Amino acid sequence: MKGVIFAEIVRFVEQEFSIEIADAMITKSAVASEGAYTSVGNYPHQEALAMFGALADLLGQPVPVLADYYGFWLSSRFVELYPEMFEGYTDVRTFLRDVDGHHHREVQKLYPDAVPPSVVAVIDGEELTVSYASHRPLADVAFGLIRGYIAYFDDALVVERTDAATGPHAARFIVRAAARPASVAA
Ligand code: HEM
Incomplete structure (x- = not known):
């Protein structure tokens, strides 16, 4: 899956929770890329699942709730990133x-x-x-x-x-x- 989706997960957590929680999520999820994503790169979607799982553990919230929240947040980021598509x-x-x-x-x-x-x-x-x-x-x-x-x-x-x-x-x-x-x- 394209790196933009992963980079935005990290950004989402930094903005909606904190930089510390984003760092803890990356460490806890033990993703191979260590949270460094380029938007044009391709990464296994399992890394996104690992980050959501780690975030769920850190916050005590269910994964589906956090994934839904991320999607809601991402919708307005797409408007900023790809204005021509709107x-x-x-x-x-x-x-x-x-x-x-x-x-x-x-x-x-x-x-x-x-x-x-x-x-x-x-x-x-x-x-x-x-x-x-x-x-x-x-x-x-x-x-x-x-x-x-x-x-x-x-x-x-x-x-x-x-x-x-x-x-x-x-x-x-x-x-x-x-x-x-x-x-x-x-
Ligand atoms: C202008 C609007 C949109 C843009 C720019 C956009 C962009 C993207 C990009 C860049 C990816 C990664 C694709 C890849 O790595 O192969 C993606 C995946 C995805 N898109 Fe969109 N998307 C848009 C609208 C939507 C909408 C409205 C939905 C709602 C159903 C949606 C659902 C998804 C999902 C769930 C994924 C994750 C990959 C997967 O589930 O297989 N997208 N999108």
Whole structure:
């Protein structure tokens, strides 16, 4: 997996927790690269899992919660790192519909050895179903990214993870309008 994802894990921990916790995470995870990642380099995704595992131990938080938090945080970093990929998008549904066809394709142009996950989004009326599949077990990061882009585009939408495809390698998410309180008339 491309080094940018790893470098951003270290940055995420430094910013959201502390530099000391980031250092402790790297030491505890015993990753071969010792936390020194270049964005164009390629590293085994197991190093990311080892860092999340070490962070979970240090903070006493479950790995899925931290991976989701990372995905949410990473969504706005992608806006800073790859602003051209956001040009022309004004709503989250269209943005999410184009991950496979545009964003991750642009990623492959930037980094020809990248192997991004499959992220297929289908718009059905008011609902958007996003299906994630990867040889890497990073569905929680995908969940956080989707939540992050809903927040970024400021759409009044919510996302729910369904049981249709479960596990860290495959997941399905339904994005729909936030429910109006029952007491408010339509
Ligand atoms: C403009 C928006 C986006 C950019 C710039 C971007 C960029 C990237 C890059 C550079 C990688 C590493 C690929 C590799 O090493 O082979 C990656 C992986 C990944 N992307 Fe995206 N991505 C974007 C949108 C999304 C969205 C909306 C999702 C949500 C479903 C998503 C889910 C993931 C996941 C979960 C990975 C980790 C690798 C894996 O699971 O196999 N990405 N992305």
